[in-house]
Amino acid sequence: MARLIEKLTTLSVSVKKINTAGCYSDGGGLWLCVRDSGSKSWIFHFNFEKREHRMGLGATHTVSLAEAREEARNCRKLLREKVNPLTQRQQTVIQVKIVCQNQLKKLMLNT
Secondary structure, rough: OOOOOOOOOOOHHHHHOOOOEEEEEEEOOEEEOOOOOOOOOEEEEEEEEEEEEEEEEOOOHHHHHOHHHHHHHHHHHHOOOOOHHHHHHHHHHHHHHHHHHHHHHHHHOOO
């Protein structure tokens, strides 16, 4: 039997249907985590090299259900290519910082 993906709905996430503390699966490794304070965030659970990992995707007030699903889909693609999504995200952040630093240096030299 196939696993269900996309079990949650936008309405259930945004409205008070899901407000009890706990984690709720959307399928495919995507989870909605609700804290005692009522804050909600998206977490992607995955296994890489025989270890369990959790990757935060953002709070529900900044990342929609559709965006979280897309990000989880991208993470699953990386896993199929034997790439750790956490490492990939860290490398992307480093590359962006380098580009920003280089642009800042160019601006400083031009003034």
